[in-house]
Amino acid sequence: MAIAAPLILIVDDEAPVRSVLAAALHAAGYRTIEAPTLRFGLSHALGHRPDLILLDLGLPDGPGLSLVTTLRPAIRTPIIVLSARGEDRAKVAALDAGADDYLTKPFSIEELLARIRVALRHADAPICGENGLAFAAGGVHVDPVRRAVSRDGEAIHLTPTEYKLLLALVRQAGRVATHRSLLTEVWGQSAAAHPHYLRVYMAQLRNKLEDDPSNPVLLLTEPGVGYRMIENAS
Amino acid sequence: MAIAAPLILIVDDEAPVRSVLAAALHAAGYRTIEAPTLRFGLSHALGHRPDLILLDLGLPDGPGLSLVTTLRPAIRTPIIVLSARGEDRAKVAALDAGADDYLTKPFSIEELLARIRVALRHADAPICGENGLAFAAGGVHVDPVRRAVSRDGEAIHLTPTEYKLLLALVRQAGRVATHRSLLTEVWGQSAAAHPHYLRVYMAQLRNKLEDDPSNPVLLLTEPGVGYRMIENAS
DNA sequence: GCGGATCCTGACGGAATCTTGAGGCGACCA
DNA sequence: TGGTCGCCTCAAGATTCCGTCAGGATCCGC
Numbered sequence: 001m002a003i004a005a006p007l008i009l010i011v012d013d014e015a016p017v018r019s020v021l022a023a024a025l026h027a028a029g030y031r032t033i034e035a036p037t038l039r040f041g042l043s044h045a046l047g048h049r050p051d052l053i054l055l056d057l058g059l060p061d062g063p064g065l066s067l068v069t070t071l072r073p074a075i076r077t078p079i080i081v082l083s084a085r086g087e088d089r090a091k092v093a094a095l096d097a098g099a100d101d102y103l104t105k106p107f108s109i110e111e112l113l114a115r116i117r118v119a120l121r122h123a124d125a126p127i128c129g130e131n132g133l134a135f136a137a138g139g140v141h142v143d144p145v146r147r148a149v150s151r152d153g154e155a156i157h158l159t160p161t162e163y164k165l166l167l168a169l170v171r172q173a174g175r176v177a178t179h180r181s182l183l184t185e186v187w188g189q190s191a192a193a194h195p196h197y198l199r200v201y202m203a204q205l206r207n208k209l210e211d212d213p214s215n216p217v218l219l220l221t222e223p224g225v226g227y228r229m230i231e232n233a234s
Numbered sequence: 235m236a237i238a239a240p241l242i243l244i245v246d247d248e249a250p251v252r253s254v255l256a257a258a259l260h261a262a263g264y265r266t267i268e269a270p271t272l273r274f275g276l277s278h279a280l281g282h283r284p285d286l287i288l289l290d291l292g293l294p295d296g297p298g299l300s301l302v303t304t305l306r307p308a309i310r311t312p313i314i315v316l317s318a319r320g321e322d323r324a325k326v327a328a329l330d331a332g333a334d335d336y337l338t339k340p341f342s343i344e345e346l347l348a349r350i351r352v353a354l355r356h357a358d359a360p361i362c363g364e365n366g367l368a369f370a371a372g373g374v375h376v377d378p379v380r381r382a383v384s385r386d387g388e389a390i391h392l393t394p395t396e397y398k399l400l401l402a403l404v405r406q407a408g409r410v411a412t413h414r415s416l417l418t419e420v421w422g423q424s425a426a427a428h429p430h431y432l433r434v435y436m437a438q439l440r441n442k443l444e445d446d447p448s449n450p451v452l453l454l455t456e457p458g459v460g461y462r463m464i465e466n467a468s
Numbered sequence: 469g470c471g472g473a474t475c476c477t478g479a480c481g482g483a484a485t486c487t488t489g490a491g492g493c494g495a496c497c498a
Numbered sequence: 499t500g501g502t503c504g505c506c507t508c509a510a511g512a513t514t515c516c517g518t519c520a521g522g523a524t525c526c527g528c
Contacts, residue, residue: 088342095348100356101335108322114329122334122356159474176381181358189263189351192239196477199516206517214517223484223515224394225381393485431487433505448506457495457504 006120007031009050011041011067012082013059021054024109030116037061045071046145052119055099057083057090065097072098073167074144078119082107135170136234138218140209142170149209156208161186165201166209169219174231176222202227240354241265243284245275245301246316247293255288258343264350271295279305286353291317291328299331306332312353316341369404371467372452374443376404383443390442395420399435400443403453408465410456436461 057064291298
């Protein structure tokens with residue numbers, strides 16, 4: 001059976017641009033869907049589950065980056081940002097927000113296609129923990145799209161930092177998340193020297209999520225290495 | 235606790251460029267090693283196992299791309315290509331050869347750092363396809379991706395040192411691992427003088443993994459030479 | 469300005485881990 | 499028989515790592 005061609009979501013407000021991109025992508029053997037605004041982009045991204053997203057910044061209904069920031073915690077779909085603005089600030093902001101690549105217009109179609117191949121190559125290997133949108137196990141449920149966490153059906157309030165840490169753990173559910181990866185993901189590159197943050201916030205997460213915080217079942221310690229969230233059961 | 239900062243290999247023939255890059259990377263909290271030629275780049279990449287490689291094309295002793303093509307099948311380390319040439323051809327060729335990103339000089343350090351963060355982020359992500367290292371035999375199962383070890387289906391907790399030693403043995407499963415190779419792999423170069431460490435930790439591994447620790451079946455002693463883990467059955 | 473929530477930071481006790489030493493056992497050899 | 503050597507076992511510090519608590523700083527809405 002033929003494997004379905006990768007589906008690429010094009011988010012751009014200018015119809016001509018969309019059709020040029022779509023034509024080039026079709027010629028290269030991809031399927032495409034298009035969205036003219038942030039709102040449609042978001043709903044299509046969640047609804048159609050594309051394999052890759054091409055995002056033009058500068059959309060009419062809001063900052064294009066917000067698509068990245070809202071989408072990235074929920075799904076791992078590679079996002080390539082296209083922009084007319086080539087300032088470093090914008091690039092760094094987009095990349096740090098979770099974008100996987102950034103092309104400044106004008107760019108050649110060949111380069112775009114090559115970078116799409118790179119992004120798809122990256123996305124191909126993983127998908128180990130399913131990375132389904134949601135996590136559920138041991139009575140705890142995490143919904144990254146709604147940014148909602150519940151335990152035994154009751155909503156749990158988490159502070160921003162707690163939630164970020166939980167997401168980083170959920171994303172690696174079943175595997176060991178090293179101190180370093182957690183620290184850099186939650187507090188940024190420079191935090192690698194402060195493993196103490198982790199202890200404090202792990203304790204808070206356990207207090208909120210575990211039945212018996214001193215005998216954790218969900219959030220396990222791997223001494224000298226990091227922490228491990230139990231396997232996703234959903 | 236000091237968590238090792240990511241190690242970045244800089245391959246560039248011009249010493250001033252290398253030192254500028256190294257300075258910027260140090261300032262950002264990374265460790266670096268440098269290589270002026272392809273040959274050294276290759277040997278450092280394989281010897282030091284950096285977390286990321288910055289590769290300048292146009293090296294004196296051959297086409298820079300050959301580093302990508304020879305390295306990529308062997309290791310998954312992200313490679314960012316730096317080049318003065320901005321032609322699409324070169325970009326496409328590099329990216330398709332296995333490079334993960336391509337920056338055209340001149341570029342800003344901020345952008346480089348942001349793209350390094352992207353690449354390291356990718357590298358942190360789980361990889362499932364590459365289970366080649368997984369080991370299973372005699373009821374014992376080792377899963378390096380999850381950093382999990384089980385015996386007869388039950389999870390076994392290993393300390394960092396025990397796990398490191400087990401991995402070193404698994405990597406040589408079926409063959410003899412000499413005392414010296416195990417010692418240097420687990421405790422570093424300077425440990426060759428303390429063969430006693432090995433005995434202690436081999437005993438602990440046997441206690442945790444063998445049915446009858448005093449009559450080992452999995453972890454065999456090769457008197458005078460080293461130890462041997464039985465052949466992988468998976 | 470005020471109250472509340474959140475985050476950072478230091479101090480401390482206890483747990484897990486690593487290191488080191490002492491002693492036992494069996495193989496081998498003179 | 500006695501000695502040496504390599505390997506195994508056990509266990510007691512020493513050290514590192516982790517969980518907990520709480521005070522103070524910061525931010526934000528009102």
